[in-house]
Amino acid sequence: MPTVHRVFNFAAGPAVMPVPVLERIQRDLLALPGVGMSILEISHRSTIFEAILAEAEADLRTVGGIPDNYRVLFVQGGASQQFSMVPMNLLAAGSTADYIDTGSWAVKAMHEARKVGVVHVAATTERDRYARIPRHEELTLTPGAAYVHMTSNNTIEGTEWRALPAVGDAPLVSDASSDIFSRPVEVARHALIYAGAQKNLGPAGVTLVIIRDDLVARAAARKATLPTMMNYATFAESRSLYNTPPVFAVYAVGLVMKWLIAEGGLRAIDAANARKAAKLYAEIDRTGFYRGTAHADSRSRMNVTFRLATAELEERFVAESTAAGLDGLQGHRAVGGMRASLYNAFPEAGVDALVAFMGEFERRHG
Ligand code: PMP
Numbered sequence: 001m002p003t004v005h006r007v008f009n010f011a012a013g014p015a016v017m018p019v020p021v022l023e024r025i026q027r028d029l030l031a032l033p034g035v036g037m038s039i040l041e042i043s044h045r046s047t048i049f050e051a052i053l054a055e056a057e058a059d060l061r062t063v064g065g066i067p068d069n070y071r072v073l074f075v076q077g078g079a080s081q082q083f084s085m086v087p088m089n090l091l092a093a094g095s096t097a098d099y100i101d102t103g104s105w106a107v108k109a110m111h112e113a114r115k116v117g118v119v120h121v122a123a124t125t126e127r128d129r130y131a132r133i134p135r136h137e138e139l140t141l142t143p144g145a146a147y148v149h150m151t152s153n154n155t156i157e158g159t160e161w162r163a164l165p166a167v168g169d170a171p172l173v174s175d176a177s178s179d180i181f182s183r184p185v186e187v188a189r190h191a192l193i194y195a196g197a198q199k200n201l202g203p204a205g206v207t208l209v210i211i212r213d214d215l216v217a218r219a220a221a222r223k224a225t226l227p228t229m230m231n232y233a234t235f236a237e238s239r240s241l242y243n244t245p246p247v248f249a250v251y252a253v254g255l256v257m258k259w260l261i262a263e264g265g266l267r268a269i270d271a272a273n274a275r276k277a278a279k280l281y282a283e284i285d286r287t288g289f290y291r292g293t294a295h296a297d298s299r300s301r302m303n304v305t306f307r308l309a310t311a312e313l314e315e316r317f318v319a320e321s322t323a324a325g326l327d328g329l330q331g332h333r334a335v336g337g338m339r340a341s342l343y344n345a346f347p348e349a350g351v352d353a354l355v356a357f358m359g360e361f362e363r364r365h366g
């Protein structure tokens with residue numbers, strides 16, 4: 001067999017997958033063991049797929065410590081569709097939803113919510129170019145808010161909440177697309193968590209929604225008016241089998257959960273993620289040649305953003321790093337600079353390689 005060459009993939013999503021998962025998919029792609037058909041070919045109504053879906057859910061529950069009064073839903077449309085589904089299901093006329101504005105994705109979420117109802121911006125760090133997470137005392141929460149929406153990790157700006165905001169009895173809704181299951185998660189402090197799969201959970205094509213039962217009930221009360229496929233109750237009542245789900249993506253997410261469990265679960269992955277990010281931030285901070293864009297207390301462990309002194313140096317950095325097998329380091333086009341995404345499946349060896357490259361690049365250009 002020819003040796004497979006894999007670069008270090010720092011992309012923000014779709015992103016690197018665990019190699020054992022890719023190998024397993026490759027091995028099983030022509031025929032699932034004992035089934036004689038590919039995962040790409042089986043009916044979503046087959047007992048085989050029902051078992052795959054049930055096992056993926058069970059493993060997600062194990063990994064996330066998801067309590068029994070939460071449903072696990074597999075939805076399509078990406079996290080972007082959740083920007084609409086959350087208010088359509090949960091923001092009733094006459095009530096207000098609080099949004100914490102921490103960056104580009106939060107802005108998009110608010111943009112959709114405003115089409116549905118009243119939005120109050122409970123805090124924003126826009127004036128600081130979203131380089132930090134707001135302090136707790138900056139939050140102005142609406143008494144009796146329909147919910148409070150946060151973005152746990154800001155993929156573009158490279159910031160991440162260290163601790164959940166205190167929102168009292170208000171249902172907390174979190175867009176956890178870019179840091180879900182990167183550390184232990186306090187599910188019970190949330191009412192709803194959503195995440196596109198394509199960073200920490202698996203391939204693109206499925207969106208995970210973890211939703212508390214009382215919110216499903218709120219959604220169920222809107223069946224007469226909400227489009228069926230936009231209603232959380234549809235997914236909860238059918239166990240995500242109202243229509244054809246993204247069969248392959250659900251299967252792959254299940255494999256990633258098995259991998260996470262084998263790696264030691266969220267505590268182990270938390271420690272690994274802390275180590276990887278600390279190594280890279282230490283290199284960024286070493287001399288001042290590189291400049292981290294996020295405030296130190298708000299730095300993301302998933303998306304490490306940094307700049308160099310000039311646009312020309314940054315262009316060179318991207319070109320030379322790519323040539324050196326360090327792929328995808330260019331920052332999001334909205335903010336420029338560099339971004340190294342270090343999701344769960346990203347190997348520590350890749351961080352070591354980047355740190356070595358950065359030191360060498362500085363010697364040549366510093
Ligand atoms: N929220 C966050 C925090 C994201 O990082 C992204 C995608 N990068 C989205 C939402 C949008 O996700 P999708 O492309 O799945 O709609």
